[in-house]
Amino acid sequence: MNGRRSRPLVLMYHAVGERSAPEDPFSLFVPQDRLYEQLSTLLARGWTPLTLDTYLQGVPPPRSVLVTFDDGYQAMLEEGLPVLRELQMPATVFVLGGLLGGTSRWMPEMPDEPLLDAEGVRELVRAGVDVECHGWDHSTLVKASPEALARNTTQAARALTDVTGRRPRAFAYPYGEHDAEARRAVAEAGFEIAFSTYHADGRYATPRVAVSSTDTIVTFRLKSLPSYPAMRQVTGHVPKLRPALHSLIGRAPRS
Numbered sequence: 001m002n003g004r005r006s007r008p009l010v011l012m013y014h015a016v017g018e019r020s021a022p023e024d025p026f027s028l029f030v031p032q033d034r035l036y037e038q039l040s041t042l043l044a045r046g047w048t049p050l051t052l053d054t055y056l057q058g059v060p061p062p063r064s065v066l067v068t069f070d071d072g073y074q075a076m077l078e079e080g081l082p083v084l085r086e087l088q089m090p091a092t093v094f095v096l097g098g099l100l101g102g103t104s105r106w107m108p109e110m111p112d113e114p115l116l117d118a119e120g121v122r123e124l125v126r127a128g129v130d131v132e133c134h135g136w137d138h139s140t141l142v143k144a145s146p147e148a149l150a151r152n153t154t155q156a157a158r159a160l161t162d163v164t165g166r167r168p169r170a171f172a173y174p175y176g177e178h179d180a181e182a183r184r185a186v187a188e189a190g191f192e193i194a195f196s197t198y199h200a201d202g203r204y205a206t207p208r209v210a211v212s213s214t215d216t217i218v219t220f221r222l223k224s225l226p227s228y229p230a231m232r233q234v235t236g237h238v239p240k241l242r243p244a245l246h247s248l249i250g251r252a253p254r255s
């Protein structure tokens with residue numbers, strides 16, 4: 001490792017705020033103070049925060065970071081935005097074109113978490129946040145029918161354009177999952193880039209590093225290392241190593 005990341009770090013958060021374990025079984029909600037600590041650590045260490053525009057223009061400085069949030073929870077306005085504003089940190093939020101004003105009903109374990117409605121999305125845009133596309137209703141794009149692919153890409157993009165007055169340029173796959181048909185559908189729908197989670201495959205499956213409420217500042221710093229994707233791949237392929245790694249570096253306590 002030469003310590004230089006060849007492309008920007010893209011962080012994938014979901015939501016900001018305090019939730020109990022039964023309310024948030026997937027640890028999606030990162031408390032405000034934790035988000036503040038994580039992002040301010042990067043800034044203090046000289047990382048350059050990117051907007052989606054500067055990210056898409058390419059050739060960013062070596063240690064640069066794009067901060068993204070999936071699903072478009074209503075809590076972004078009350079809990080997320082104040083932290084981003086205080087740090088002057090640009091961010092991209094991926095919302096579901098078919099579920100604006102709805103809830104997280106695709107997760108039977110937590111179906112009632114409110115999502116931004118159209119006015120909430122416009123409020124984020126007015127605050128300088130990039131609002132982009134996470135599909136229509138959070139159904140997976142893997143092995144999807146042509147109709148489902150069209151609904152999740154073209155129709156979802158149109159719905160967001162109607163709300164914001166601007167075509168979305170970036171797509172984030174629900175569950176980070178994609179296949180060749182999905183990548184083609186996203187490209188043909190006019191998106192300039194698509195983000196996955198860990199499974200990388202060119203411009204239409206750009207990987208991101210997931211951050212959850214189980215992350216401590218130590219695991220967060222580990223995840224921002226250029227060697228982290230390779231390290232995760234190794235530990236991901238040897239299941240016993242992952243719990244060992246976690247017990248070594250600790251998990252954040254939660255209520």
Ligand SMILES: [Zn+2]
Nearest residue numbers: 070071174175
């Ligand atoms: Zn999602």
